[in-house]
Amino acid sequence: MEYESHHLSAAMQTGLGVYFFLVALMNAAFAHYCYRQRQDPVQSAIWLGVALLFAVHGVAFITHMDLVMPEAIKELVNDVMNPVSYFVIAVLGLVAFLVWRRFFTDPIVAWTILQVGLLFSGWSMTDYTFQQIITKPDNVPIVMLIFSVGFFTWLPMRQAIINDDRLARGEPPLEKLEEDKVLVWPDLVYTELICMVICTFALIVWAITLKAPLEQPASSSRIPNPSKAPWYFLGLQEMLVYFDPWMAGVVLPTFIIIGLIAIPYIDFNVKGNGYYTFVERKFAVSTFLFGFVVLWVVLIVLGTFLRGPNWNFFGPFEPWDPHKSVPLNNVNLSDYFWLYLLGDAIEGKGWLAREAPGIILILVYLLGLPPLLAKTIMRSYFIRMGFIRFFILVTLIQFMALLPIKMVLRWTINLKYIVFIPEYFFNI
Amino acid sequence: MAEPVAAGTIAEAGKAEAPAVKAAPAKPAAKPAAKSSPTRRIFIISTLFGSWFATAWTTFTASMIAMLLGTVRFLFPNVLSEPPSVVKAGSVSDYEEGKVDDKYKEFGFWVIRAKDERNRDIIYALSTVCTHLGCNPNWLEADKKFKCPCHGSGFRISGVNFEGPAPRPLERLAIRKTDDGFVLVDKSRKFQKEIGQWDDPDSYILV
Numbered sequence: 070m071e072y073e074s075h076h077l078s079a080a081m082q083t084g085l086g087v088y089f090f091l092v093a094l095m096n097a098a099f100a101h102y103c104y105r106q107r108q109d110p111v112q113s114a115i116w117l118g119v120a121l122l123f124a125v126h127g128v129a130f131i132t133h134m135d136l137v138m139p140e141a142i143k144e145l146v147n148d149v150m151n152p153v154s155y156f157v158i159a160v161l162g163l164v165a166f167l168v169w170r171r172f173f174t175d176p177i178v179a180w181t182i183l184q185v186g187l188l189f190s191g192w193s194m195t196d197y198t199f200q201q202i203i204t205k206p207d208n209v210p211i212v213m214l215i216f217s218v219g220f221f222t223w224l225p226m227r228q229a230i231i232n233d234d235r236l237a238r239g240e241p242p243l244e245k246l247e248e249d250k251v252l253v254w255p256d257l258v259y260t261e262l263i264c265m266v267i268c269t270f271a272l273i274v275w276a277i278t279l280k281a282p283l284e285q286p287a288s289s290s291r292i293p294n295p296s297k298a299p300w301y302f303l304g305l306q307e308m309l310v311y312f313d314p315w316m317a318g319v320v321l322p323t324f325i326i327i328g329l330i331a332i333p334y335i336d337f338n339v340k341g342n343g344y345y346t347f348v349e350r351k352f353a354v355s356t357f358l359f360g361f362v363v364l365w366v367v368l369i370v371l372g373t374f375l376r377g378p379n380w381n382f383f384g385p386f387e388p389w390d391p392h393k394s395v396p397l398n399n400v401n402l403s404d405y406f407w408l409y410l411l412g413d414a415i416e417g418k419g420w421l422a423r424e425a426p427g428i429i430l431i432l433v434y435l436l437g438l439p440p441l442l443a444k445t446i447m448r449s450y451f452i453r454m455g456f457i458r459f460f461i462l463v464t465l466i467q468f469m470a471l472l473p474i475k476m477v478l479r480w481t482i483n484l485k486y487i488v489f490i491p492e493y494f495f496n497i
Numbered sequence: 498m499a500e501p502v503a504a505g506t507i508a509e510a511g512k513a514e515a516p517a518v519k520a521a522p523a524k525p526a527a528k529p530a531a532k533s534s535p536t537r538r539i540f541i542i543s544t545l546f547g548s549w550f551a552t553a554w555t556t557f558t559a560s561m562i563a564m565l566l567g568t569v570r571f572l573f574p575n576v577l578s579e580p581p582s583v584v585k586a587g588s589v590s591d592y593e594e595g596k597v598d599d600k601y602k603e604f605g606f607w608v609i610r611a612k613d614e615r616n617r618d619i620i621y622a623l624s625t626v627c628t629h630l631g632c633n634p635n636w637l638e639a640d641k642k643f644k645c646p647c648h649g650s651g652f653r654i655s656g657v658n659f660e661g662p663a664p665r666p667l668e669r670l671a672i673r674k675t676d677d678g679f680v681l682v683d684k685s686r687k688f689q690k691e692i693g694q695w696d697d698p699d700s701y702i703l704v
Contacts, residue, residue, distance in 0.1 A: 288603060289602065289603055289605065289625065289633050290603035290633075292632065293646065294635060294646040295646045295647070296632055296646045296647045306647070309629070309630060309647075309648045309662065310661070310662055311662065312662065313629075313662065313664055314629060314630045318630070378646065379635070379637075379644040379649055380645070380646060380648055380661075381649065391637075392637065392639055392640070394639070396660070397649065397651065397660035397661055398659055399659075399661065485662070486664065489664070491664050491691050492691070492692075494664075496664050
C-alpha cells in the first residue's frame, strides 16, 4: 500500500498559503501591540521578523512550490512518540507549567509557544497521513479543543499570578476592583442574544460545510477499524485499554461523577471565591488540572489522532497500516507471583488463594494508604479536614490515580490485571 | 347590606353540614357486624373520586399505570424476526487446517480447523464477540491472531486471549457433523475455556 504522497494537491497548497498569511498577519498585529502597549521596540522588531518569516511561507505555498516536511523530522517525531512518551510528556508538561507558571504565563512566552505550534501544524499539514486525520470532519472539534483548552488554562493561570502578586503585596485581587454593577437588561440579555445568534450562525455554517460523517449501514461483518467512541468518550475508551469493562465503564465513571458532586463538600477553602488565585488553592487547582487536562483531554487527543487500526498507537506522521504488528503479551499479577517468583504451579488453586497477592495489594492501597498519608505528608490536610472528609478525598484521589498507576504497570512490566477473577467477572 | 347576610348564611350552612359528614363514617364503627356493607364501597369511591382534586389524581395515576403497562407490552413483540440459532456452515471437507473461515462472521462466528492442545485436528466455531466489551475482532492472517479494533485485545487462533485487556478467551459455539458430512453450528450453546467447557465433545468436530 502506498500512502506516501510527496505531491500536495494544488488546493491544499493554496489553503496553506492563506493559513500562513493569516498567521503572518497575527504576528504583525502582535508586533504592533508590543510597540504601542508594551512600549517595547525590540520585541516589536522580533515579531515583525516572525511575521515576515510566515509571509515568506505564505508566498512559497501560494505559488505552489511543493514544499513538504522533511522525512527526517517526520521519522524523528514518529520514533519519539509512543503511548509512554506521550503520556509522560503530558504529565511533565503540566508539572513544568505549574512549577514555572510565572515563565509560561508571560504573554511573550505564551505567544512564542503558540507560534511554534502554528508553524509546526502548518508544516505537518504537508504530510498526507496527518492531513487525512486532521481534516476528518469528526476531528475538527478536537483541533479546536487543543487550542481552546490551552488558552483557557493559560488565561486563568495568568490572572491567578497577577492576583497572587497583588495579595502578597496586601492589595485586593483584580476582581475586587470591578465594583460597578451592570444591569441584567440590557447588558446581560443583549450579550446573551448576540452570543446566541453567533453560535447559531457558526453551527449552521459548520453543518453545511462539513458533512456529517455518516457511514454504511452497521453490520457485524464490516466493522470500522479502528472503532472509535464519540470524541468526548475517547478518554474513557483509552481507560478501557487498561481496565476491565466493569472498572473502566461503570466503577471509575461513577467515582468521577460522585467526586465532582462531592467537591463542594470536600473543598471548604473559602479563599479564591470570585477571583483567580493559585497560591491559595494549589492542591485544588493542580488536582483539577491533572484530572481534567491530563486524564481527560490529553487522552481524548491521544484517542483521536494517535490511535489507529486495531487500536494500535501510531505516530502523527505514521501511515495507518492495519497490519502493523505490536506485541503486547500481557501477564496477570498472579502469574508473576506464583509462576515467576515462587516457581509454583498456578493451576489447581482456588481463586482466593491464587489472587491473594493482588487482593492484599489492593486492600493495602485502599485501606492502608489513607492512614499513612494522614500520618505523614498529608498530615495538615487531615487535621484541617477531619476524618470523614479526608478519607473521602484520599479515596477519590486514589481511584483517580488507579489509571496512571495501571498505565505505568502495563508499560513497564506488561501487567494485565492486579486482581484477576474471571470466575466472577471481577478484574482490577 | 346583602353581602354580609349571604356570607352568614353560607357559614351557617357549612356549620350545619359539617357534623352530618363527620357522623356518617362514625356509624359503621358503632355497628361492626355490617362489614361488607355498601358503606365501605362508598368510602373507597369517595376517596378516589370524592373531590375534583382526588378525581384528577386518580385519573392521572391510572393513565400513568396504563402507559407503563403499554411500555412493558413492547418487551413482548408479536413477531420476532430472529434468524434460527442453528446454521449450516458448509461441508467438513471445505475446511483446511490452520485456516480461519471469515464467511460466517455476520452470523456471529468463525469456523476454524486447527490443531488443539492435545495435537488433535479439530474443527470448532468461535464466537465473534470480544470478551472485553463485545466488539467484533478481525482475523489478521499475517499475524495469525484475532485483533479487536476497539481496545486492542488479541486472541490466538484457538481463541485464547494473550494481549490487551480481554480477561478471558473467546467463546466456542456448539458444533456437530451431520451424517452427510455437513457442519452444523448451534449459536445458542456456548462453551467457555476458563470453566473447562472446551473439553466437551459438542464444542468441536474431530477430523
